[in-house]
Amino acid sequence: MIIHIGADHKGFKLKEHIKSFLGNRGYEIVDAGNSRYEENDDYPAFAKKVAESVSNNYENARGILICGSGVGMDIVANKFKYIRSALVCSADQAFDSRNEDDANVLSLPASYVKPEDAERIVSTWLTTPFSGEERHERRLQEIYKIEGEIGGLTKF
Numbered sequence: 001m002i003i004h005i006g007a008d009h010k011g012f013k014l015k016e017h018i019k020s021f022l023g024n025r026g027y028e029i030v031d032a033g034n035s036r037y038e039e040n041d042d043y044p045a046f047a048k049k050v051a052e053s054v055s056n057n058y059e060n061a062r063g064i065l066i067c068g069s070g071v072g073m074d075i076v077a078n079k080f081k082y083i084r085s086a087l088v089c090s091a092d093q094a095f096d097s098r099n100e101d102d103a104n105v106l107s108l109p110a111s112y113v114k115p116e117d118a119e120r121i122v123s124t125w126l127t128t129p130f131s132g133e134e135r136h137e138r139r140l141q142e143i144y145k146i147e148g149e150i151g152g153l154t155k156f
Helices: 012-023 043-056 071-077 091-099 115-127 134-149
Strands: 002-007 028-031 061-067 085-087 105-109
Touching: 002 012, 002 043, 012 028, 012 061, 012 115, 043 061, 043 071, 043 105, 061 071, 071 085, 071 105, 085 091, 091 115, 105 115
Parallel strands: 002 028, 002 061, 061 105, 085 105
Antiparallel strands: none
């Protein structure tokens, strides 16, 4: 699995920490930027790069986005076809986002999670499979239908 990661200036330090954490565990990482701390950068560009990459390879890729609140990144990512981004603040929430909602992009709030908590969140998120339970499948189908009604996909 390929993990695409991106962050703005508020998430830069945590992104570098998470990259090291994942690299030490053998994950293939693609850094979508920013490649250096730049106080005036804007999160939409990085969220777009990650979401497009995951959207184009949704069966074999996941994304991690980091900004101050996590909200902006999450909003941008969820504009893309095949993306289900989840703003997560705890390992329990990370588990649910994968187990129940099959989230393929993780948005982290650098201003609200410590690096060691982010490690637990990311580890849980990457190792938790989608349950495939009928009720969770049904709910995803309802989402696909809504997306189809507004010009998106109907099922993938």
